Structure formats: structure tokens, C-alpha cells
Amino acid sequence: MTEKINGQSRHLYDLHKIMPHMALNDELKDFAEEVRKVREGKRDCLSADKSASLPEILDVLTAKDAYKKDYNGRTAPLLYETVNYADIAVTMRTIADWLR
Helix, strand or coil, X not given: CCCCCCCCHHHHHHHXXXXXXXXXXXXXXXXXXXXXXXXXXXXCCHHHCCCCCHHHHHHHHHHCXXXXXXXXXXXXXXXXXXXXXXXXXXXHHHHHHHXX
């Protein structure tokens, strides 16, 4: 699961930045399920597999700091502000908790 993460941490930054402006509600869950259905079966999108538990995936990724190296090496240097990976991980855990 963690083998294909290089260059993907920018999406975590995006989620972190939009989280304060999103309502974590059923409408968003419905939208996420629609996106999942569209992406289902795509080889590079394991999280779209119906058998995959998104909260569990996020738990594993945050527990292993799977995106930390990519984030610190690729994403953080491009930012106009300092956002620590630890803050990104908190956002990922918040999303995981909401999805449960």
C-alpha cells in the first residue's frame, strides 16, 4: 500500500487546507462514495476498492508516517507557508475518525 506514494503528499496538504472550510456531513460522504465508484477498478487507486476500509488505510498510513518523507522532501519546499507533517497527520486522523 505504501509503495506508490511518491509525489502524492501534495493531496494531503490540499485536504489539510480545505478541511476548515468543509462540512463533514452525509452529503460529503455521499460525494466521496460517488468518487470511489468512478475510480473503482483503477490499478493505482487501491482505496477505491469496495473491500478497502478508508479509515483503516488512513490509520496505517499515519501510523507508519508513510507520506512524511515525500511531504518533507517534495511538498513542503514548494509551499509559501510552513505546514508541518505532524499537522497533516492530524488532519488524516480526523478524516479517518469521521469516516468510521
